[in-house]
Amino acid sequence: MYLTKEEERILDGEMGEARQLAMEVVVKVGEVMNAEKLIPVKSAHISGVSYKNIGDEGLEFLHELRDKGGMFTVKTTLNPSGIDLDKWSRMNSDEKFAKKQVEIISVFREMGAIPILTCTPYFYVDINAGDHLAWAESNAVLYANSVIGAFTNREGGPLAVFEAIVGKAPYVGLHLKRNRFPSVIFDLKNVRDYVKERGLYANLGYYIGYIAKKGVPLIRNIPEGLREKDTLKLFLAAIGASSGIGMVILENISPEYLNIMRENLSCLETLAPDVKEIIDASEKIQKSNLEDVDAILLGCPHLSLNDIRRIAIFFKYRKPKKRVILFTARQLKRPAKKYVELLEKNNVEVYYDTCMVVADLRRMNVSSCIVDSAKAAYYLTAQGYDVKILGLDEVLKVATE
Amino acid sequence: MRQNSITIYGRPLVYGACEGYTLVSDEPISFYGGVDPSTGRIVEKGHPLKGQKISGKILIFPYGKGSTVGSYILLRLKRKGLAPSGIINLESEPIIIVGCIISQIPLMDRPSIELKDIPNNRLIKMVVSRDKAFITW
Numbered sequence: 001m002y003l004t005k006e007e008e009r010i011l012d013g014e015m016g017e018a019r020q021l022a023m024e025v026v027v028k029v030g031e032v033m034n035a036e037k038l039i040p041v042k043s044a045h046i047s048g049v050s051y052k053n054i055g056d057e058g059l060e061f062l063h064e065l066r067d068k069g070g071m072f073t074v075k076t077t078l079n080p081s082g083i084d085l086d087k088w089s090r091m092n093s094d095e096k097f098a099k100k101q102v103e104i105i106s107v108f109r110e111m112g113a114i115p116i117l118t119c120t121p122y123f124y125v126d127i128n129a130g131d132h133l134a135w136a137e138s139n140a141v142l143y144a145n146s147v148i149g150a151f152t153n154r155e156g157g158p159l160a161v162f163e164a165i166v167g168k169a170p171y172v173g174l175h176l177k178r179n180r181f182p183s184v185i186f187d188l189k190n191v192r193d194y195v196k197e198r199g200l201y202a203n204l205g206y207y208i209g210y211i212a213k214k215g216v217p218l219i220r221n222i223p224e225g226l227r228e229k230d231t232l233k234l235f236l237a238a239i240g241a242s243s244g245i246g247m248v249i250l251e252n253i254s255p256e257y258l259n260i261m262r263e264n265l266s267c268l269e270t271l272a273p274d275v276k277e278i279i280d281a282s283e284k285i286q287k288s289n290l291e292d293v294d295a296i297l298l299g300c301p302h303l304s305l306n307d308i309r310r311i312a313i314f315f316k317y318r319k320p321k322k323r324v325i326l327f328t329a330r331q332l333k334r335p336a337k338k339y340v341e342l343l344e345k346n347n348v349e350v351y352y353d354t355c356m357v358v359a360d361l362r363r364m365n366v367s368s369c370i371v372d373s374a375k376a377a378y379y380l381t382a383q384g385y386d387v388k389i390l391g392l393d394e395v396l397k398v399a400t401e
Numbered sequence: 402m403r404q405n406s407i408t409i410y411g412r413p414l415v416y417g418a419c420e421g422y423t424l425v426s427d428e429p430i431s432f433y434g435g436v437d438p439s440t441g442r443i444v445e446k447g448h449p450l451k452g453q454k455i456s457g458k459i460l461i462f463p464y465g466k467g468s469t470v471g472s473y474i475l476l477r478l479k480r481k482g483l484a485p486s487g488i489i490n491l492e493s494e495p496i497i498i499v500g501c502i503i504s505q506i507p508l509m510d511r512p513s514i515e516l517k518d519i520p521n522n523r524l525i526k527m528v529v530s531r532d533k534a535f536i537t538w
Contacts, residue, residue, distance in 0.1 A: 057477035156469025
């Protein structure tokens, strides 16, 4: 692999131990992936922030990295943590856990991370089409590539730490224009009306990931409701949960669509699923006959300002009769203030900095739930929770019954 | 009677030398969720090595799978003295590469024979340096 003189000096340890280790990791991964060189990135996003995931040893390692002079050289954001940093006791979180979690975030901050703890950095970080990024967190990667037209691979959480220090990533995979070309076509003509009517964007995404598994699917005849950011994030998160896919090309949405619309794609396989196929795919990650649940959980990926406004206004006129818990980014605390106050008046719980997948729901007395997210259903079912997926309108309606 | 020793070469990834008994899996391994970091045992439901302890072994499996946080699990195992002594993959991917670099566990991939032809539970030596990687028994 070609290295610049500066990269070689870092690798030789001339810029300190932490940057040397980081460069060693990034170069080694690049070599294995046959990268010709490294590419500078504009921003990094780190997953693996929860104490539950990285443990004492991960925390100790981050301490050492910081002590050796490890500093992030590009704008770096973080995935949600295991607790709301203010309201952790209301989440019934363990005090020792909370202390460790706060420590992890402090170390990341000392290394230069911006304390944005969210899986939706694309709403808060200024990125544009053509920017190269080193993002972990699959839903963010899918959104950056497929909606914004930025260039990032699905980086690993720990790898992103090193890429943030080096400020570079291996120039492979989705960083290269030639790999951002469709591998298969999904034509949604048979299901678009049904999906729109029921709001089953997450189930649709789960199906596409489950069938395609990898590559860059081109998606045609997109349900109308999927043109909004908030349904797109549910849809893309589901693709990320059921596959290794880092990018899709959405007809008339993805910037890449302009490049490929004139290409001859007749050599690609086209799949036109029916409604039953879409529904069946997500049966394994939910109990669709689930009746009584402990709570309604929304915010996987994190709710946007628009989502919160919509939910707050809905419950203003129809009071919830079930426990409702929302998860979002602290960056919305101020802009969403009046909506959050309204929600809390109606007994809806709102948490920042954390989410349903990384928080300890059992400590919150939740063992069964209804969600609008197939990603949440996938991870919560794996953790032993009983989960049911419904479209957002249906979820809100059920909450009032 | 002493048998001739066998040497298998591969691609050097993380340098170091070690000795240990082989533990061969024909299925990929997910370190996050699939290996208990407090015991070093494989706990993934339905995994052919479920219940086996990987600590001190030269662990041989096709590639890593699952969450990328798996790299930190390798580090946790190493710091508790529960990590494998060395790892051999068919084709290493970033979870295992990053995990082995930060935990200083020797790693090689692309061995010159099929994984299933490496004997299980055999005491072997593993050497990985800049120019070459090999195992011998």
